Amino acid sequence: MSFTRITYLIFILSLLFSCTSVDEEGDEAVKIEEKVELAEKADKSVLGSVLENPNVYLNKTLSLKGMLDAVEFKKLGKHTHLVSFKFIPEERIDEWAQIRYDAEKYTFITRLQEADKSFTSHKDVDLYIRPDAAKKMALMAHDFKAASQEVKAMGYVLSGLGKDSLSLGVDQIAKAFEKLGEGFFALEAAAKKGDLEDLKDEKVQKKCEEFEESLLSGGRILLRLSKQLQTSQILLTKGLHSFDYENRLSLKNSYAILTQASMIRAHAWYRRQEGKTSQAEMSLALAEALTFVGEGNKTLHLGFKELAVELDKTAVKYALKAGPALQCAYVGYNRSHLDRCSKKLQQVPGNIPVTITGTLLRSNLREQVGVLWLNLNSFEVDGFSMLFPFDDKSSSEIKASDFYEWMEGVDEK
Amino acid sequence: MKYICISVLILTLMSCSSSEVVERIDAEAIQVEIKDLVDTPEKFENKLVKFSGYLIGSEYSQYDDAEIFIICLADEPMSGDLTERIIFPDIKYKVRVAEDGYNDSVLKQCYTLSQKAGKLGLPIGVVGVYAPGRPYFYYHKGVDVYLQELHIDSRMLNTDYDDKTKFSHDAPGTFKKVYKGGKKVFEVIKDLIP
Numbered sequence: 160m161s162f163t164r165i166t167y168l169i170f171i172l173s174l175l176f177s178c179t180s181v182d183e184e185g186d187e188a189v190k191i192e193e194k195v196e197l198a199e200k201a202d203k204s205v206l207g208s209v210l211e212n213p214n215v216y217l218n219k220t221l222s223l224k225g226m227l228d229a230v231e232f233k234k235l236g237k238h239t240h241l242v243s244f245k246f247i248p249e250e251r252i253d254e255w256a257q258i259r260y261d262a263e264k265y266t267f268i269t270r271l272q273e274a275d276k277s278f279t280s281h282k283d284v285d286l287y288i289r290p291d292a293a294k295k296m297a298l299m300a301h302d303f304k305a306a307s308q309e310v311k312a313m314g315y316v317l318s319g320l321g322k323d324s325l326s327l328g329v330d331q332i333a334k335a336f337e338k339l340g341e342g343f344f345a346l347e348a349a350a351k352k353g354d355l356e357d358l359k360d361e362k363v364q365k366k367c368e369e370f371e372e373s374l375l376s377g378g379r380i381l382l383r384l385s386k387q388l389q390t391s392q393i394l395l396t397k398g399l400h401s402f403d404y405e406n407r408l409s410l411k412n413s414y415a416i417l418t419q420a421s422m423i424r425a426h427a428w429y430r431r432q433e434g435k436t437s438q439a440e441m442s443l444a445l446a447e448a449l450t451f452v453g454e455g456n457k458t459l460h461l462g463f464k465e466l467a468v469e470l471d472k473t474a475v476k477y478a479l480k481a482g483p484a485l486q487c488a489y490v491g492y493n494r495s496h497l498d499r500c501s502k503k504l505q506q507v508p509g510n511i512p513v514t515i516t517g518t519l520l521r522s523n524l525r526e527q528v529g530v531l532w533l534n535l536n537s538f539e540v541d542g543f544s545m546l547f548p549f550d551d552k553s554s555s556e557i558k559a560s561d562f563y564e565w566m567e568g569v570d571e572k
Numbered sequence: 573m574k575y576i577c578i579s580v581l582i583l584t585l586m587s588c589s590s591s592e593v594v595e596r597i598d599a600e601a602i603q604v605e606i607k608d609l610v611d612t613p614e615k616f617e618n619k620l621v622k623f624s625g626y627l628i629g630s631e632y633s634q635y636d637d638a639e640i641f642i643i644c645l646a647d648e649p650m651s652g653d654l655t656e657r658i659i660f661p662d663i664k665y666k667v668r669v670a671e672d673g674y675n676d677s678v679l680k681q682c683y684t685l686s687q688k689a690g691k692l693g694l695p696i697g698v699v700g701v702y703a704p705g706r707p708y709f710y711y712h713k714g715v716d717v718y719l720q721e722l723h724i725d726s727r728m729l730n731t732d733y734d735d736k737t738k739f740s741h742d743a744p745g746t747f748k749k750v751y752k753g754g755k756k757v758f759e760v761i762k763d764l765i766p
Contacts, residue, residue, distance in 0.1 A: 541661040543714030
């Protein structure tokens with residue numbers, strides 16, 4: 160009888176043991192939910208006014224919008240880790256943009272390089288454009304024509320602002336897009352000349368399809384570049400934008416496209432000599448289109464080169480002055496989660512504002528005494544949000560596990 | 573008495589493993605565009621949708637023995653190298669598609685194929701439950717679609733194939749813990765009994 164009682168006692172105790180950690184996780188989840196609710200109810204404040212009059216907001220849960228700087232993830236003690244960053248008010252966007260821009264200053268160059276790579280990825284001469292691709296080529300041609308006018312409009316704006324030196328480069332870029340538009344209309348014409356009889360071989364079809372895709376992909380990259388240029392207008396006018404063309408790009412790839420166009424033309428003459436007139440016609444049409452693309456690409460490079468030279472002269476040597484920024488931090492035992500949070504925060508590109516929630520404190524933060532800081536609870540950007548306290552164990556749980564480890568060590572000795 | 577103990581044990585284990593999940597839907601999927609999901613999310617919420625998009629970023633990780641992957645699909649291909657990023661504030665028309673499970677070989681295959689498709693600029697077809705704004709493992713918000721099928725080129729993969737539930741995956745381990753805990757307590761009590 161007594162044995163049965165002991166068995167039941169063991170059974171109940173073992174059940175409790177097996178579920179202890181899960182129950183605590185449950186409690187933690189409740190705590191997190193409470194914090195989220197609290198943060199969602201919090202007053203929407205302007206970071207600038209918080210920095211001006213911090214006492215008004217002390218010990219309150221706030222929801223703030225601003226830009227991140229100097230995101231850091233650090234090990235503090237045996238179990239504790241820290242995520243911290245400076246939170247900059249939106250008013251300081253220009254300074255901030257310049258600093259962040261240092262990391263992104265080669266984006267124009269990178270786009271040009273990618274487009275060059277795509278345009279020159281197929282070097283054969285027996286390439287054609289299939290009739291199926293005509294519509295896609297025409298659509299892209301229209302996009303280029305529209306982009307040309309948009310960039311031209313940007314040139315007028317720059318002239319209006321007295322930045323004629325910059326508008327010259329921008330005008331040349333607009334001309335380049337115009338030529339590329341012609342190029343894609345010529346590709347549409349080449350597609351319409353496509354003779355299905357000559358393209359019936361599956362291998363030829365696949366090769367042609369890949370070639371068409373590489374041209375379209377190059378086109379898409381350049382259209383994106385056009386949008387990027389337009390969104391950089393403010394930085395250009397303020398002289399905050401500069402990039403290094405000379406050491407990173409050359410006209411080599413533009414000439415490679417023009418070389419291929421001439422070789423395709425030669426190929427067409429040979430086909431005509433053999434009496435294969437339809438193939439010769441298709442090749443001639445493609446050669447003409449590629450000449451436009453090559454010329455357009457060359458003009459685009461020259462335009463960006465001119466812009467780079469001019470921007471290099473005007474670029475403001477700007478450094479972030481020590482200005483108002485809010486210190487934000489979270490210290491917790493949830494190492495892997497805090498690491499994930501900091502990585503996600505470091506991924507936030509460009510001048511994108513982030514919304515954070517937390518409690519404003521004036522207290523000691525590690526070795527610093529009496530600091531104004533935000534004890535972080537969550538961040539949200541691009542419809543994506545994370546809670547800093549997720550999976551954060553209590554200190555008693557950590558101490559208990561340390562004690563258990565120590566006890567095991569004692570037993571072994 | 574034995575049966576009561578067993579029932580209590582099962583109930584306890586079940587309560588230990590409860591977590592919020594988006595249920596699989598076995599129905600005809602609604603054909604949509606990424607643009608539709610972004611512009612009119614309320615129209616498709618908690619429905620099985622089918623769409624295709626181009627890979628712009630992804631991540632693969634593990635949590636509590638489960639494999640998790642998230643792919644970010646946009647309505648047009650992005651130039652440049654694919655990165656392990658899922659935050660793209662400058663791209664409006666995109667969705668984050670997630671899948672998790674214990675069927676690691678299937679999930680790894682899906683992930684590898686999606687990476688290849690991304691590198692080749694091929695569209696990726698998705699069938700999944702559109703349920704934005706929910707917490708997903710360690711993410712509080714931001715996952716939009718919970719994957720059921722992945723269509724890449726001519727291949728179609730059921731991402732739930734051979735995926736055990738959390739309960740059945742954890743059960744053997746939990747029984748082991750109970751046994752070990754019980755044994756320890758028994759040893760302590762044995763010493764206490766005169």
